Amino acid sequence: MTVPLLATARPTARAHGGLARVVPLVTVVFILVLLAPGLLSGIGPIDTTDAFLSPPSAAHWFGTDQLGRDVFSRTVFGARPVLAASLLGVVVAVVAGVALGVAAGVAPRWLNAVLMRVVDVLLALPVLLIALILIATAGSGIRSIVIALGVAFTPGFARVVESSVRKLRNAEYVQAAQVFGSTTLRTSVRHLLPNLMTEVVVLASSAVGWAVLTASTLSFLGLGVQLPQPDWGSDLAAGATSLATSWWLATFPGAAITVTILLANFTGDQLMTLLDPREGVRLRQNLPRFLGGRRARPAHAVVTEVRVPDAEREAA
Numbered sequence: 001m002t003v004p005l006l007a008t009a010r011p012t013a014r015a016h017g018g019l020a021r022v023v024p025l026v027t028v029v030f031i032l033v034l035l036a037p038g039l040l041s042g043i044g045p046i047d048t049t050d051a052f053l054s055p056p057s058a059a060h061w062f063g064t065d066q067l068g069r070d071v072f073s074r075t076v077f078g079a080r081p082v083l084a085a086s087l088l089g090v091v092v093a094v095v096a097g098v099a100l101g102v103a104a105g106v107a108p109r110w111l112n113a114v115l116m117r118v119v120d121v122l123l124a125l126p127v128l129l130i131a132l133i134l135i136a137t138a139g140s141g142i143r144s145i146v147i148a149l150g151v152a153f154t155p156g157f158a159r160v161v162e163s164s165v166r167k168l169r170n171a172e173y174v175q176a177a178q179v180f181g182s183t184t185l186r187t188s189v190r191h192l193l194p195n196l197m198t199e200v201v202v203l204a205s206s207a208v209g210w211a212v213l214t215a216s217t218l219s220f221l222g223l224g225v226q227l228p229q230p231d232w233g234s235d236l237a238a239g240a241t242s243l244a245t246s247w248w249l250a251t252f253p254g255a256a257i258t259v260t261i262l263l264a265n266f267t268g269d270q271l272m273t274l275l276d277p278r279e280g281v282r283l284r285q286n287l288p289r290f291l292g293g294r295r296a297r298p299a300h301a302v303v304t305e306v307r308v309p310d311a312e313r314e315a316a
Contacts, residue, residue: 033079043070045077045230053246063248065239069228075252078230082219083260085142086211089149094204096150097157104158105165116162122155127214132223138222140199148218149211160203161196168192202272210266216257232257 028094032039049068056063062071122130131148136146168174174192218224219233227234232253239249 030079030083033076034083035137037077037080041070041073041076043073044082045069045074046071046228055246056248062252063246065246065249067228071135071235073250074230075232075256076234078225078232078235079254079256079260081142081225081229082215082232082257084144085149085215085224086208088146089211089215090153090204090207092150093153093157094148094200096154098161098193098196098200100154100158101161102165102196104162105169105192112162116159117164117227119155123159126179127152127210128217131214131218135218135223142225145215145218145224147301149214152214153207153211156207157200157203164196164199165192168195202268206268207264207269209261212257212260212264228261 029040046069049064049070051060051064052068053066054060054064054068060072060076065074067119071090100115100119104112104119107115115278130152131145134151135144138147153296169192174236215224216236219231220237222234222237225231225234227238236250236253236257239251239253242249
């Protein structure tokens with residue numbers, strides 16, 4: 001006799017309700033901020049008016065600063081240097097970290113030990129300290145921040161990739177490729193890199209939040225964009241001394257930094273669920289649903305059948 005004991009469906013790539021529906025809208029807003037911030041704000045970020053230190057109102061949504069400049073416009077235009085530096089810095093870290101991690105993973109044991117000890121030393125240092133040292137050497141500016149972020153985040157990617165490569169080297173398909181004469185470079189490109197992309201994409205999306213925080217901190221310290229050009233970090237520093245009387249000067253740039261970091265971390269969590277191969281998710285099926293803020297299709301119900309002997313059935 002066959003008794004259906006359990007019929008359950010494993011949830012896959014669940015988007016957290018209404019919060020996931022915000023992702024497409026936020027993506028469009030960030031694209032507009034990077035490419036065409038003037039579409040969101042009709043006032044120039046350095047244009048002055050006669051309204052000095054005006055609180056938020058219908059005319060000025062985020063108020064104005066000491067020189068009569070619109071805080072909303074400065075917040076919108078100030079996102080461009082922070083996001084550009086953060087994204088470019090993470091791209092540099094991904095390229096350098098993946099290359100270093102793969103090279104260390106397939107290298108001989110002695111070379112792997114040397115490379116990983118260097119990585120461990122860099123990982124022991126705070127990211128902000130590494131960035132400050134590099135900027136002190138190369139000078140302030142967006143280009144220096146990009147280089148500093150790329151160097152500071154490279155060890156983290158290298159360590160994760162190297163650990164994954166060492167595990168994949170013992171996989172049967174990798175060993176079979178080597179038996180059939182595949183070179184180390186070909187094996188790395190054809191068989192190792194495609195299986196590392198999930199971890200790299202998830203780690204990169206989470207690293208963007210930390211890069212935004214680091215870039216804003218450097219600008220807050222006066223090492224990024226210089227006033228009067230808009231920037232979240234520099235505007236936050238300019239308004240930090242007026243919190244008691246003009247709270248909106250520092251509140252809105254700080255809120256923009258916080259929201260960006262939270263969205264980057266949320267996107268990383270969703271991508272980790274979406275791309276998790278253990279859940280059996282197919283990217284081409286679930287990615288459009290994820291971008292649309294809907295739940296991904298669950299896997300088919302798994303029915304577990306248990307055969308019960310006739311003697312036990314009669315006793316029951």
